[in-house]
Amino acid sequence: MDLHSLRYLVVGAGLWGGVLAERIASQLGERVLVIDRRSHLGGNCHSYKNAGTGIECHAYGSHIFHTSIPRVWEYVTKFTEFTPYRHRVFTQYQGRVYPMPINLLTINNFYNLNLKPYEVEEFIKNEAGKTGDAPPRNLEEKAVSLIGRPLYEAFIKGYTQKQWEKAPRDLPAEIITRLPVRGNYVTDYFADPWQGMPKNGYAAFFERLFSHPLIEVVCNTEYADIAGRTPKNCLTLYSGPLDAFFGYTRGALEWRSLTFEREVVPYGDYQGTAVMNNADPATPYTRVHEFKHLHPERGPQGDASVIAREYPKTFTRGDEAYYPVNTPENQELLHAYQADLAALPNIIAGGRLGAYRYMDMDKTIAAALGCFDGIQKGSGHALSLE
Numbered sequence: 030m031d032l033h034s035l036r037y038l039v040v041g042a043g044l045w046g047g048v049l050a051e052r053i054a055s056q057l058g059e060r061v062l063v064i065d066r067r068s069h070l071g072g073n074c075h076s077y078k079n080a081g082t083g084i085e086c087h088a089y090g091s092h093i094f095h096t097s098i099p100r101v102w103e104y105v106t107k108f109t110e111f112t113p114y115r116h117r118v119f120t121q122y123q124g125r126v127y128p129m130p131i132n133l134l135t136i137n138n139f140y141n142l143n144l145k146p147y148e149v150e151e152f153i154k155n156e157a158g159k160t161g162d163a164p165p166r167n168l169e170e171k172a173v174s175l176i177g178r179p180l181y182e183a184f185i186k187g188y189t190q191k192q193w194e195k196a197p198r199d200l201p202a203e204i205i206t207r208l209p210v211r212g213n214y215v216t217d218y219f220a221d222p223w224q225g226m227p228k229n230g231y232a233a234f235f236e237r238l239f240s241h242p243l244i245e246v247v248c249n250t251e252y253a254d255i256a257g258r259t260p261k262n263c264l265t266l267y268s269g270p271l272d273a274f275f276g277y278t279r280g281a282l283e284w285r286s287l288t289f290e291r292e293v294v295p296y297g298d299y300q301g302t303a304v305m306n307n308a309d310p311a312t313p314y315t316r317v318h319e320f321k322h323l324h325p326e327r328g329p330q331g332d333a334s335v336i337a338r339e340y341p342k343t344f345t346r347g348d349e350a351y352y353p354v355n356t357p358e359n360q361e362l363l364h365a366y367q368a369d370l371a372a373l374p375n376i377i378a379g380g381r382l383g384a385y386r387y388m389d390m391d392k393t394i395a396a397a398l399g400c401f402d403g404i405q406k407g408s409g410h411a412l413s414l415e
């Protein structure tokens with residue numbers, strides 16, 4: 030790892046760091062050193078082949094690419110082709126399976142009705158109206174006011190309770206602004222014009238993204254191990270959490286974490302779809318991923334399958350940080366750390382951890398491209414937190 034005369038250091042070999050490294054190498058013709066504490070490229074989008082079955086698995090939960098941003102699509106297709114995969118999600122509740130988000134099939138199956146598309150809005154309004162007009166004081170009341178109690182009890186209550194390890198009536202109403210209810214039988218999870226899976230998988234996509242000869246990647250390396258050893262004029266692009274960067278001097282930002290319990294099961298097809306939610310409160314996991322279904326174009330892929338059960342978990346330091354917890358206290362702490370960062374020269378923080386914001390892959394790429402625009406124009410900090 031050569032730090033001598035280094036002008037660009039990228040901390041984090043995820044999507045945000047990868048796009049920035051690629052742009053700096055290919056557009057500015059500058060050498061970039063990328064470090065990551067993990068042993069692989071791709072950050073949370075990392076995929077690998079399961080040794081026994083050869084099935085490509087997503088290490089941090091199923092990742093489906095989808096975007097409506099032309100610049101992102103144009104960029105990402107330089108590095109991979111995409112399959113025409115369309116994501117569909119189902120949920121299991123009391124031994125029956127329903128499509129998600131709630132659509133006409135969910136409603137008709139759940140209530141044992143045969144409503145028509147033009148009748149659904151009125152039906153839901155009627156269900157929701159049974160609760161009266163008092164302003165909702167918590168998530169439960171808000172959800173009930175949007176979709177009515179029976180659908181809430183079935184599809185929102187147990188799932189939300191598991192996700193947050195808290196009763197919905199103890200969660201703030203602001204967590205949800207709307208609950209999408211589709212008045213038709215469309216089961217595609219995403220509506221974006223561009224969707225799919227990288228044809229040869231995420232691992233191959235990231236190999237390509239980082240392949241420019243001016244990019245050097247060093248894994249298993251903590252930022253703390255090299256902080257302060259880079260030349261003064263080296264620009265650091267940091268995609269780790271801000272509280273960790275400052276040694277938690279102002280306190281810790283709250284996150285939600287997850288654990289994945291992986292299993293090779295002796296079935297060619299275990300659940301018939303890539304992601305099956307589970308809304309039963311007594312079942313501790315929220316979702317089951319079955320990875321072979323993310324690539325139907327690869328055929329049956331043998332008579333075994335790889336699944337991962339996803340369990341929500343309270344974050345404690347050392348866990349993987351997955352979802353920021355959007356409370357006023359955390360936002361205040363974030364802003365304080367952002368002000369601390371703005372006072373430092375030659376550092377930009379971004380990506381989902383650095384910005385403390387959930388971002389889909391396309392938003393992450395858009396943010397990284399925007400950040401690169403700023404670097405190219407020489408406007409550094411102003412773009413740090415996209």
Ligand SMILES: Cc1cc2nc3c(=O)[nH]c(=O)nc-3n(C[C@H](O)[C@H](O)[C@H](O)COP(=O)(O)OP(=O)(O)OC[C@H]3O[C@@H](n4cnc5c(N)ncnc54)[C@H](O)[C@@H]3O)c2cc1C
Nearest residue numbers: 041043044045066072073090092093252269380381389390
């Ligand atoms: C469960 C889950 C499912 C998702 N599914 C989808 C989906 O289907 N579709 C979609 O579009 N998006 C999805 N996303 C979002 C997607 O994961 C993010 O958009 C993307 O991973 C963000 O990339 P990033 O580079 O910002 O962060 P990351 O991928 O987290 O990369 C940051 C990297 O920085 C490294 N790092 C951090 N701190 C340090 C340090 N101090 N020293 C060295 N290295 C460090 C980390 O090890 C990590 O590899 C999902 C997210 C989650 C949590």
